[in-house]
Amino acid sequence: MVRGRICSLSVRDVRFPTSLGGHGSDAMHTDPDYSAAYVVLETDAEDGLKGYGITFTLGKGTEVVVCAVNALAHHVLNKDLGDIVGDFRGFYRQLTSDGQLRWIGPEKGVVHLATAAILNAVWDLWAKQEGKPLWKLLVDMDPRTLLSCIDFRYITDVLTEEEAYEILQKGQVGKKEREGQMLMHGYPAYTTSCAWLGYSDDTLKQLCTEALKAGWTRPAVGSSLLSLSCVNMDPWTSEGLPLDKWFKVKVGADLQDDVRRCRLIRNMIGPEKTLMMDANQRWDVPEAVKWMSQLAEFKPLWIEEPTSPDDILGHAAISKALAPLGIGVATGEQCHNRVIFKQLLQAKALQFLQIDSCRLGSVNENLSVLLMAKKFEIPVCPHAGGVGLCELVQHLIIFDFISVSASLQNRMCEYVDHLHEHFRYPVIIKKASYMPPKDAGYSTEMKEESVKKHQYPDGEVWKKLLAAQEN
Ligand SMILES: C[C@H](O)[C@@H](O)CC(=O)C(=O)O
Numbered sequence: 001m002v003r004g005r006i007c008s009l010s011v012r013d014v015r016f017p018t019s020l021g022g023h024g025s026d027a028m029h030t031d032p033d034y035s036a037a038y039v040v041l042e043t044d045a046e047d048g049l050k051g052y053g054i055t056f057t058l059g060k061g062t063e064v065v066v067c068a069v070n071a072l073a074h075h076v077l078n079k080d081l082g083d084i085v086g087d088f089r090g091f092y093r094q095l096t097s098d099g100q101l102r103w104i105g106p107e108k109g110v111v112h113l114a115t116a117a118i119l120n121a122v123w124d125l126w127a128k129q130e131g132k133p134l135w136k137l138l139v140d141m142d143p144r145t146l147l148s149c150i151d152f153r154y155i156t157d158v159l160t161e162e163e164a165y166e167i168l169q170k171g172q173v174g175k176k177e178r179e180g181q182m183l184m185h186g187y188p189a190y191t192t193s194c195a196w197l198g199y200s201d202d203t204l205k206q207l208c209t210e211a212l213k214a215g216w217t218r219p220a221v222g223s224s225l226l227s228l229s230c231v232n233m234d235p236w237t238s239e240g241l242p243l244d245k246w247f248k249v250k251v252g253a254d255l256q257d258d259v260r261r262c263r264l265i266r267n268m269i270g271p272e273k274t275l276m277m278d279a280n281q282r283w284d285v286p287e288a289v290k291w292m293s294q295l296a297e298f299k300p301l302w303i304e305e306p307t308s309p310d311d312i313l314g315h316a317a318i319s320k321a322l323a324p325l326g327i328g329v330a331t332g333e334q335c336h337n338r339v340i341f342k343q344l345l346q347a348k349a350l351q352f353l354q355i356d357s358c359r360l361g362s363v364n365e366n367l368s369v370l371l372m373a374k375k376f377e378i379p380v381c382p383h384a385g386g387v388g389l390c391e392l393v394q395h396l397i398i399f400d401f402i403s404v405s406a407s408l409q410n411r412m413c414e415y416v417d418h419l420h421e422h423f424r425y426p427v428i429i430k431k432a433s434y435m436p437p438k439d440a441g442y443s444t445e446m447k448e449e450s451v452k453k454h455q456y457p458d459g460e461v462w463k464k465l466l467a468a469q470e471n
């Protein structure tokens, strides 16, 4: 039973100095401090449960998102949780249609990141009150209720509510077995932790060796060396162990460096394992095609964010040009909203769709994208990493497998090995797979001690760093 009136919303600017070690660096974001605008909702219910929500940011960007959360707060305060989730579509519309704030979106950029942080907290609270991890709340939800959380405005030309209902109805078949499979084996993951652009070759080698030792080692059945249309991997052995393992390397700043690093990593992981490349929007369209033609010898499964995330037709042109080389295009971590995803799908502009739990308007909007991806039969391989993105997105992709896609072919969820120790319910990875969370909620809660230490600029960590910079 959902209960309580939301009586307080707080938001904090929490930053981790990851740029000091080059963690998270890429061709565009050379000094990222992984950060979060961290929202806490309290209700007047006697259970004392709180809802925690984050959105992922980089350093200074956080203070702008914090302002936007505060500007949206009045939509949530003094609302009954029951009224919010009882008409979640209406509430989503209310937040995204604020007559003054919509002008600085709409449904994109800072204001949408703030929307995500608030709604992530609402979903966490709802799941906690129901006593279920978020993925299970979604899996058990009756399809009509689930669809009532989605705003279909702007996407009915490709997906009507009735079509979405049919997808969910079909997804009911075999659901119990798939849930069992997830509980037993987890959802396959790939790692980006070895090859951030700011890492030296020695660090890359060392991390790659460690990752291989840690179990990212099984031989692939399908091979990324085949042309894309032939890639048809079954990621499980008969004992239910994951087979192929994927590694991602950052590229895009300097071609000769890329060639050297890709050779190094390919030599280490061998010809069989799947390698992906990520350019983080660095190139123009022709440049992307030319650059990737020169990296094709390393057999990447995909090039991620080859150009501006807004350039749908550019992505389509790159997809077309790289298909004969067996290289797909992946994108999504900076796709503003469901409309951009709709058009990427319509234009055949991507072969791997990367949802992000904090970029889109929370679970509500991500559900619409999962359903569209199913309709277009494009595999979803979520973006994760950052602060808490692994913790959150695992719920969405596990739900997707159990209730929507029913497939693991060509699908893996990103995993990055940073900052999990700051979460109260950190991800559990076994045999390179995400094990479904068991605790109630959306795994969004951070340890209070970590938040205090890393709050910007007054937390202990930042006080020291800022003082050192002054001297
Ligand atoms: C700035 C982030 O670390 C970014 O490089 C992450 C990313 O592109 C990915 O994980 O993919």
Ligand SMILES: [Mg+2]
Pocket (backbone or CB within 6 Å): 278, 280, 304, 305, 333, 383
């Ligand atoms: Mg990326």
